[in-house]
Amino acid sequence: MTPETAILVALILPLAGALAIALAGRVSPNLRETVTLVTAAALIWVVWGLLPTLMAGGRPAVEISQVMPGLTIAFKVEPLGMLFAALASGLWIINSVYSIGYMRGNKEQNQTRFYTCFALALSATMGVAFAGNLFTLFLFYELLTLSTYPLVAHKGDPATVRSARVYLGVLLSTSIGLFLPAIIWTYMVAGTGDFTPGGILAGKLDDPAIGLLLGLFVFGIGKAAVMPVHRWLPAAMVAPTPVSALLHAVAVVKAGVFAITKIIVYVFGIDFLFDAPSSGWLLYMAAFTIIAASLIALRQTNIKRLLAYSTIAQLSYVVMAAAILKPLAEVGAAIHIVAHAFGKITLFFAAGAIYVASKKTELHQLRGIGRRMPWTTAAFSIGALSMIGVPPTAGFVSKWYILAGAFEADNLVAVFTIIASTALNAAYFLPILYLAWFERENSGAPEHGEAPLAAVLALCVTALLTLAFFLFNGPVIELESQVVRGIT
Amino acid sequence: MDLTAHLPALQVVVPMLSAPLVVLLQPRGLAWAGATVAALASFAIALALTIAVLDGQPQVYAMGGWPAPYGIALGVDAFSALVLLVVTGAGAASLLAARPSIDQQIEQERQPLFYSAWLLGLAGLVGIVVSADAFNIFVFMEISSLASYILIAGGPDRRALPAVFKYLIMGTIGATFYLIGVGLIYMMTGTLNLADMEARIGDVVDMNPILVAAGFITIGLALKAAVFPLHVWLPNAYTQAPHMVTVFLAACATKVALYVLIRFDYLVFQAKLADHEAQFALFALPLAILGILVASAVAMFEGNLKRLLATSSVAQIGYILLGASFVSQAGLSASVMHIFNHALAKGGLFLAVACLAYHYRDLRLDQLGGAAARMPWTCAALLVCGFSLIGIPGTAGFISKWLLISAALESGPWGWGLVAVILVSSLMAVVYIWRIVEALYFRAAVEGDSLPAEAPLQLLLVTWLVALLNIVFGLFPGVPLELANSTATLLAGFAS
Numbered sequence: 001m002t003p004e005t006a007i008l009v010a011l012i013l014p015l016a017g018a019l020a021i022a023l024a025g026r027v028s029p030n031l032r033e034t035v036t037l038v039t040a041a042a043l044i045w046v047v048w049g050l051l052p053t054l055m056a057g058g059r060p061a062v063e064i065s066q067v068m069p070g071l072t073i074a075f076k077v078e079p080l081g082m083l084f085a086a087l088a089s090g091l092w093i094i095n096s097v098y099s100i101g102y103m104r105g106n107k108e109q110n111q112t113r114f115y116t117c118f119a120l121a122l123s124a125t126m127g128v129a130f131a132g133n134l135f136t137l138f139l140f141y142e143l144l145t146l147s148t149y150p151l152v153a154h155k156g157d158p159a160t161v162r163s164a165r166v167y168l169g170v171l172l173s174t175s176i177g178l179f180l181p182a183i184i185w186t187y188m189v190a191g192t193g194d195f196t197p198g199g200i201l202a203g204k205l206d207d208p209a210i211g212l213l214l215g216l217f218v219f220g221i222g223k224a225a226v227m228p229v230h231r232w233l234p235a236a237m238v239a240p241t242p243v244s245a246l247l248h249a250v251a252v253v254k255a256g257v258f259a260i261t262k263i264i265v266y267v268f269g270i271d272f273l274f275d276a277p278s279s280g281w282l283l284y285m286a287a288f289t290i291i292a293a294s295l296i297a298l299r300q301t302n303i304k305r306l307l308a309y310s311t312i313a314q315l316s317y318v319v320m321a322a323a324i325l326k327p328l329a330e331v332g333a334a335i336h337i338v339a340h341a342f343g344k345i346t347l348f349f350a351a352g353a354i355y356v357a358s359k360k361t362e363l364h365q366l367r368g369i370g371r372r373m374p375w376t377t378a379a380f381s382i383g384a385l386s387m388i389g390v391p392p393t394a395g396f397v398s399k400w401y402i403l404a405g406a407f408e409a410d411n412l413v414a415v416f417t418i419i420a421s422t423a424l425n426a427a428y429f430l431p432i433l434y435l436a437w438f439e440r441e442n443s444g445a446p447e448h449g450e451a452p453l454a455a456v457l458a459l460c461v462t463a464l465l466t467l468a469f470f471l472f473n474g475p476v477i478e479l480e481s482q483v484v485r486g487i488t
Numbered sequence: 489m490d491l492t493a494h495l496p497a498l499q500v501v502v503p504m505l506s507a508p509l510v511v512l513l514q515p516r517g518l519a520w521a522g523a524t525v526a527a528l529a530s531f532a533i534a535l536a537l538t539i540a541v542l543d544g545q546p547q548v549y550a551m552g553g554w555p556a557p558y559g560i561a562l563g564v565d566a567f568s569a570l571v572l573l574v575v576t577g578a579g580a581a582s583l584l585a586a587r588p589s590i591d592q593q594i595e596q597e598r599q600p601l602f603y604s605a606w607l608l609g610l611a612g613l614v615g616i617v618v619s620a621d622a623f624n625i626f627v628f629m630e631i632s633s634l635a636s637y638i639l640i641a642g643g644p645d646r647r648a649l650p651a652v653f654k655y656l657i658m659g660t661i662g663a664t665f666y667l668i669g670v671g672l673i674y675m676m677t678g679t680l681n682l683a684d685m686e687a688r689i690g691d692v693v694d695m696n697p698i699l700v701a702a703g704f705i706t707i708g709l710a711l712k713a714a715v716f717p718l719h720v721w722l723p724n725a726y727t728q729a730p731h732m733v734t735v736f737l738a739a740c741a742t743k744v745a746l747y748v749l750i751r752f753d754y755l756v757f758q759a760k761l762a763d764h765e766a767q768f769a770l771f772a773l774p775l776a777i778l779g780i781l782v783a784s785a786v787a788m789f790e791g792n793l794k795r796l797l798a799t800s801s802v803a804q805i806g807y808i809l810l811g812a813s814f815v816s817q818a819g820l821s822a823s824v825m826h827i828f829n830h831a832l833a834k835g836g837l838f839l840a841v842a843c844l845a846y847h848y849r850d851l852r853l854d855q856l857g858g859a860a861a862r863m864p865w866t867c868a869a870l871l872v873c874g875f876s877l878i879g880i881p882g883t884a885g886f887i888s889k890w891l892l893i894s895a896a897l898e899s900g901p902w903g904w905g906l907v908a909v910i911l912v913s914s915l916m917a918v919v920y921i922w923r924i925v926e927a928l929y930f931r932a933a934v935e936g937d938s939l940p941a942e943a944p945l946q947l948l949l950v951t952w953l954v955a956l957l958n959i960v961f962g963l964f965p966g967v968p969l970e971l972a973n974s975t976a977t978l979l980a981g982f983a984s
Contacts (some may be wrong), residue, residue, distance in 0.1 A: 065963055067887070073963065080974070139881040146880070153930065163931045172918050176879070177911045184893050 001046070003060030007075045010046050010085065010126045014039060018119035025112025033100050036115050040093035043122070047089040054082045061132055070192060073139065076132030079193070079482045080265070080334055084258045085129035087341055088251045092122055094458050095246040098349055101454030104244050105356040108432060113150060114240070120147040125251045128259065134183045134193035134267065137259060138175070141223070144255055145171045148247055152239045163235040170232035171222045179220025182213055195262060199269020210268070211278030217263050217284060218319070223256025226314045226319055227289040233312055237304040241352025244304060249311055249344035254337050257318040261333050264322045265483060274325040278483045286320035287417040289313065294424035301363050303351045306428065307344065310387060312339045313421060321402040324414055324486060327484035329405025334480040335473070336398035342466040343386030343395055349459035350380035353451035363432060368441030373450050377436050379463035384429035386466045389422055394469035401477075492536070496549040496562040496618050499533045499572065500628075502526060503579075504564035504611035510604045517587070517598065523603035524583045527610060530741045531580040534572040534614075541569040542970065546619075556620075557684045562622035566974035570824060571617050571740075571747045574831045578739035579610040581835065586732040588943075589842050595643055595732045602642050606736070609635030613744050622670045623680045625748055626663065629712070632744070632945045633659045636737055643730035651724035658711055658721040662745075665708025672701035673756075682755055690760050702757050702764070706771065709752070712745035715809055716779025719802045726798035731842035734794065739835035742805055750812050750823070754979040758815070765815050772813035777909050779806030784916035788923070793844070793851040796920055797837050800877065803913060804830045810906070811892055814899045820976035821969075822891035829876070829884040832961060836873030836954035840866055843943035843951055853923060858933025863942050867928045869955040874921040876958040879914055883962040888971070889914065937949075 001009065017039030020232040024032040053060060054077060061076035077085075098116070103111050124147050127140030138142075145168065148255065153164035187193050190200040205213065222229045236248050264273060273279045290313045297309035317340070321333035353376045354360050354369065384391035406414035450456050469476075491498065513519040540547060541564060551560040563571070567765035583606065593604050612632025619625045637659075641652040674680055676697050677688040692698055707718075714722040722742070726734050757764050783803035790796040808830070811823025843866040844859060845851060860867040876883035889910065896906035942948060961968060 068890070068969060071890075134879070142880050143882070146875075161926060165926070168922065169918075173915050176914050176918070181893065181907055181911065184890065188894060214780055215684065321761060360932060465656055 001049065003050055003058065003077070004062045006046050006050050006467045007060060007062050007077060007130050010043065010050075010089075010130070011075075011123055011272065013043050013046060014119045014123035014126065017043075018116045018123070021119055022112060022116045025115070029104075029111065030114060032112060032377060036096050036119070037093065039119060040089070040096050043089045043126075044093060047085050047126070050077060050082060051086065051479075053077075054079060055475070063132075067135070070187065071135050072133065074132035074194075075127075075130040075136065076121070076195065077130055078266075079479045080262055081129040081131070081256065083253060083334055083338065083476065083480060084125055087254070087338055088122065088129065088246075090252055091246055091345055091462070094461055095242055095345070097454050098245070098352070098458035099242040101452035101456075101458070102240065102352050102356055105455065106240070108154070108240060109156075111152065114154060117147055117150045118243075118246075121151065121247060123147075125255060128255045132195060134186060134195075134263075137262075138179065138183055141179070141221075141255065141259065142172075143177060144223075144252060145175070148243070148252055151243045151247065152236050153431050154240055154243070155238065164239040166235040167232045170229060170235075174220050174222035174229050177220070178216045182216035182220050185213060185216070189346055190362065193267075196268035199265075199267055201268055201274050202272045207276055207278050209278075210273070210276040211281060212283060214279050216267070218260060218285070221256050221259050223252055223257065224260050224319060225253060225289075225315050226285060227292060227312070227316075230289070230293070230312045233421045234305055234308045238310050241304070241348055241355060244307075245345045245348035245352065248308070249348055250341045250386065252377060253315055254341065257315050257322075257333075258337060260319055261322045261330070264325075264452075265330060270325045270327075270330065270484070279323075280407045283320055283323040283411070283413060286316040286323055287413055288442045289316035290320065291424070292419050294421050294428070298424065298428045300428075302361055303354070303363060303366075304361065306363065307347055307351060308427075310347075310425070311344060313425075314344065314387065317398075317402065317418075317421075320414060320417065321405060324402070324405045324409050324411055326405045326409045329402055330484050331477065331480045332398055332401030332405050334483065334487060335401055335476060338476060339386065339394035339398040339469060342462055342469055343383045343393065346379050346383035346459055346462040346466055347387070349455065350376045352385065353455045353459060356455060357451040358446070359446045363435070366432060366436050367439045368436070370437040371441070372448060373459060375450060375456050379459045380436070381433050382463040382466050384433060388425040388429060392467060392470040394466045394473075397470060397473050422478075489538060489651075492540070494549070495533055495537050495540070496547050496564050496785055497551065498528060498574075499537065499564075499618055500562075500611055500615045502533065503614065503915060505608045507604045507611065510607060510616065512849070513600055519603045520583070520590070520854075521599035523607055524580070524586075525585045526607055527576070527580040530610065530614065531576040534569070535547045537564050538569040538573055538967075540564075540970070542967070549759045551579075557679060557681050558623060558671055561620040561681055561683075562618045563880050564618055565978060566971045567747070567751065568617050569826065570968060570971040570975065571744060571829055572614060574743060574828055575610070575613045575617060575740040578736055578831060578835055579606075579613075581839075581950055581954060582732050582736040582739070585735075585839060585842070585947045588947050589846060590730065592846065594642060598642070600935060602639070605635045605638040608632075608753070609639060609736075613740060616744050616748060616898040620682050621680050622673070622682060622685065622752075626667050626670060629663055629666070629745075629748075632741070633663065636733075639733040639737070640725050640729040642733070643728065643746055644799065645728055648728035651721075651728040655721040655725040658718070662708045662711030662718075662798070665704045665711065667708075669701040669703075669705030669708060672697045672704070682752070686756050686759070688757060693760050693762065698761070702761065705752060706749065708744050709749040710775075713742045713749060714745075714802055716775055716783060716802055716806060719779070719783070719805070722802060723795050723798040726801070727795040729794060731794075731838070731845045735835055735838040738798070738801055738838050739831040742801070743808070743831060746805065746812075750820075750979070754820075758913050769813050769815055769928045769969040772809050776806045776810035776813055777906075779803060780810065780909060780913045781916075784913045784920070787920045788916055791852050791854070793853055793856065793924060794838075794841055796924070797834065797841065800917070800920065801834060803917075804834065804877075807888070807892060807910075810910075812893060814895055816895060816933075817976045817980040818891070818895035818898050820979050821972045822888060822895045824972040825891055825965075825968060828889035829888045829961065832884050832958050833873050833876035833956060836951065836958055837870060837877065838874060839947070839951040839954055840870035841948050843869075846943045846947065847941060853927040853935055854931070856927045857931030859927075860929040861933075865948055866943055866951065869948075869951045870913055870928070871925065872955040873958055876922065876962065878917045880961075882959060884958045884965065886962055887965045890912075
């Protein structure tokens with residue numbers, strides 16, 4: 001398979017999988033789950049097969065159609081997109097194993113629709129990752145919103161539908177209201193929207209307009225959840241936990257920060273933006289989001305809502321790292337996409353496993369749960385330590401790079417934000433760990449053990465990945481360094 | 489005998505002569521078959537004409553061999569070809585799907601007359617499009633209007649009668665205004681042929697009757713086109729009409745009036761009347777903006793599915809007028825493109841409504857709970873066409889929105905304000921489409937005991953065909969875009 005074919009296959013495979021899942025769902029649940037796992041495995045094979053080409057410096061590209069003169073549906077794989085696609089496809093299979101345990105353990109309704117939409121969402125994610133220009137990115141960005149809506153509204157009761165309305169409302173209105181005009185503006189100014197190393201806007205836009213365009217992009221990409229367009233993420237927590245785990249900790253939200261990073265690097269260009277004073281606000285906005293979201297997380301009593309606010313803060317780490325506009329920080333932004341993914345998916349898996357086993361959703365109910373669910377609690381602890389950035393976890397690696405970039409830029413705001421948020425992360429995660437491991441359970445609590453095997457297996461794997469990434473991150477860093485090669 | 493040269497005439501003659509023949513086809517189903525064949529034939533003629541136009545040969549036809557200023561002339565250029573495709577396509581698709589729904593709504597013995605009126609309506613609409621003569625446009629306008637009064641009033645619902653009466657009064661005023669305008673111009677120039685008029689009007693532009701004529705013609709056509717605030721006849725007429733008639737009329741009827749408005753204005757007035765550019769923009773732009781915002785806002789609170797979509801049509805007509813009011817090539821291109829794309833989206837939506845109406849007699853949103861579980865294919869098609877109406881990328885609606893926003897950005901200092909209007913109304917479209925989605929997918933079923941059933945296959949297949957066309961033309965808009973661009977070049981050439 002040539003790399004060009006592989007791009008197309010990566011897009012079509014989950015789509016075909018969705019169709020097969022929908023059909024298999026009429027036959028038997030076991031067949032349906034087999035189809036999901038086979039599709040996920042095949043997708044890994046296809047996407048990861050692209051890695052050697054990318055490592056060797058190849059940039060496979062393919063154009064599907066010219067919609068209008070200058071406006072094409074085209075794909076081009078570059079290191080950022082490769083990393084994102086590899087991450088999402090790799091975690092999909094683990095998440096599918098987990099979903100089987102979770103959905104069956106909870107006896108959820110409409111499971112066929114769930115797995116079908118999940119596969120559709122993955123197809124859209126691949127499209128976002130491999131998009132070769134702004135128009136293609138926008139196309140798949142919107143498809144991702146629409147395909148995840150049924151997953152958020154899964155339960156179908158009035159409260160869930162209301163939350164799903166917030167989800168869709170915020171994401172669609174920001175993307176149509178701000179992202180789309182930003183894209184059209186870019187096409188009109190630059191004559192193209194192709195992602196080009198070094199950017200396409202240099203010399204074509206003047207100062208106050210640069211900051212304005214950047215604002216349209218950053219707030220238009222609502223999936224990145226930079227405050228004040230973050231409200232959809234806590235709302236999305238009404239979805240079943242596997243959705244929160246893969247989509248609202250990895251695929252959807254990372255599509256947002258990934259898109260922002262990609263636009264900063266390939267549309268504006270780091271150097272161009274660094275010389276434009278009007279773009280400076282982005283760093284402060286991201287820093288504010290980090291601190292504010294962490295403070296809100298401190299006050300949460302529901303596990304999933306706490307994790308949602310923690311995600312908002314961690315997403316702004318990526319945005320802030322990208323906004324430092326220094327090579328090391330851009331690498332840090334890319335690595336943080338991976339590091340946070342491993343840690344946060346583990347945390348969500350653990351929260352879901354606790355819910356399946358005991359129906360517990362609140363923090364205070366976790367008292368002494370370490371004795372009943374040792375594996376889950378251990379994994380949760382590893383995820384929490386990674387959020388704080390303690391070695392030997394993945395979170396330490398990315399924080400190191402972002403801090404290095406911040407020092408390189410002499411950016412004390414960024415340095416201070418990272419230190420303060422580390423303290424805040426510790427302040428809301430460590431008490432939970434203490435409660436879970438060292439407190440005694442209230443007497444008369446109902447008996448329960450671990451969640452179904454499939455769920456526990458999945459969360460142990462992601463916890464191990466969180467640890468492993470601390471030691472074996474060489475290839476990722478090497479790949480992402482290509483993004484900034486030649487930029488000082 | 490080579491028929492190719494006669495295609496512009498055949499375009500009108502085929503549906504018009506089939507209409508009386510269809511009346512004779514009394515046995516069950518034959519009238520439908522006859523009408524459908526005639527509509528398909530006229531769609532095929534429109535396709536052939538489009539191909540000829542794309543080859544760079546605008547078709548001009550002199551009736552009976554009499555040359556243009558004296559005889560009756562027909563003409564087909566890029567603009568007419570695109571609108572012909574829309575009209576005949578809507579006619580063919582709606583007739584093809586119509587049978588199950590019409591059988592349900594119209595008694596067997598009245599059906600031949602009904603189909604005959606349908607063909608007359610089609611003939612009138614295509615007649616307007618191919619005429620190159622101001623008076624024949626009026627004649628065909630009357631034919632199509634009379635036919636559509638019959639069609640709308642033909643349904644089983646008695647509430648259609650007051651609706652159609654309102655439409656009749658408003659439509660007649662509109663046609664009369666148009667006729668007064670044409671009469672004034674005839675008085676001053678002595679010609680009815682549009683091209684001839686354009687050549688001669690230059691000598692008399694400073695005369696008051698010409699100015700008055702421009703006013704009468706613009707307002708008369710705006711009434712026919714349901715431009716805000718002259719739209720009040722439209723929501724009721726579309727809501728009460730038989731479902732398949734709504735599909736046909738909503739997809740093309742007002743667009744033909746807009747076609748005449750744009751064509752007349754650009755071809756005859758723009759180049760010659762002093763300051764006409766600014767006057768036209770000042771007249772059309774505020775009405776377009778108001779129409780877009782007010783109608784979208786009303787649609788957000790509308791409880792009846794059909795009336796909601798009909799109200800949204802008023803907003804969409806605003807988009808078409810907005811593009812034209814920029815008086816620029818990009819604006820015209822966007823405007824013409826939206827004529828095509830909106831016909832696809834709204835035609836598809838009303839087809840899906842017809843599918844729903846096959847089982848649901850009451851089309852209020854709160855009565856449609858649980859429809860998605862019973863009619864999954866219908867609801868999915870409705871969703872796709874709804875995306876197109878909103879302008880989600882990958883659908884036809886996105887293309888026209890992209891062109892419209894680009895044109896607005898080019899149009900001068902208040903460009904950003906216009907972009908804001910377009911975007912805000914897109915978000916309003918999200919709201920009213922999503923109200924439908926939540927009703928269909930998440931509301932509990934009202935009558936619990938009726939059986940789940942899809943719409944008849946014939947209806948469903950056509951609905952899905954149109955839904956898929958929304959996606960196809962969203963990804964490959966080549967042909968309509970080329971037609972829209974050459975239209976814009978043609979008309980903007982007259983304006984400058």
